[in-house]
Amino acid sequence: MVLTMKNRTTSTLLGVVFLFLTNHVYAANIEAGKAKAATCFACHGPNGNSLNPEIPSLSGQPAQAISTALFRYREGNRKNPIMTPLAADLSNADMNNLAAYFSAEKRTTTHMTSEKNFALGPELANKYNCTQCHGPNLLGLQHIPRVAGQQHEYLITQLRSFKAQTRSDMDGNMSSAAANLNEADIVILSDYIAGLADRPTQ
Template sequence: MAFINICGFISLQALAAPDAVSGKTKSQTCFACHGVDGIGITPNIPHIAAQPPLSIFYQLVQFREGMRKGGGMEVLAKPLSDEDIRDIAAYYSALPPPPSTAGDVAKLTSGQKLAQQNYCNSCHAPQFQGQKQVPRLAGQSTEYFIVQLHNIRSGSRVDMDGTMGSAARGLSDEDIEALATYAASLN
């Protein structure tokens, strides 16, 4: 995993600047599910609008290499070159973030507390907006969020450097639901 990590980083440095306009053209096949605005059309499809470009890049590389599977993404990412992925990432990352969703107040408050106790913000950034290779969680679909955290906790989704796996290990199902409610409430 670390190898892909380093390679991805080097190729990012070495190639020409990513092109969001060409990224939009290359994203035509994605619109059916992620929308032209980066908002997933059903709750099991992630919002990718305003995700950090490096996070989109690494997730697509992981799908392409078969290291992450789900939603048929491993097939959809197969034909994409590194340059395609960088352009696509430039397009989606520049879109306005998904709107926040108000949830159950008790869950939301508990989620906020859990986020502080578990230092989620130290990686996902203060308002869960994401940074570098760390995905944005603010405004994310709660259904998608919950499924992914379960998968990361069980190890069926292997994260790129193991840090997220450790962060998820101690969370209960209830904790995960509360954290998802809190994340959705942010913008």
């Protein structure tokens, strides 16, 4: 009896140690992600800096935000006629590798924010707590996506869709945040945020 207990404890301990080791031995592989990313460039632009205002950039996005989005497309929580079938073929390791690669790339943007909206943006981002969740410079944090320097049309579409509750939302937080925005706020915030690259929000 004593022996059995001891064996059980030992094997449980070994299991814990093994899990710990495998978690730490597996590190997302940027090179493997880069090799897989070639097919993504056609739409998301070279190195994940999109050239199409309607398609999001992936560069400089927190890795966890990218892998979470891919996982949610694959599992059907977030639906899109283009991304859903593409994500269906990706393994968890592929997603982590792709996320590691794109998050390490530098974000560039060519969007020029109007003077008026560049002046109005910071106050709105503060008023609606955008900076509280997306970070002081809107660079994202863990699973919360970076929005600074994101593509202009994509931002407008996403904010309108969160407000209309047609864009999937992992925990309801973003839909609640967008519920308070009016159309003028959406236009100002999207123009302001799209022009932020690594530039601080002031």
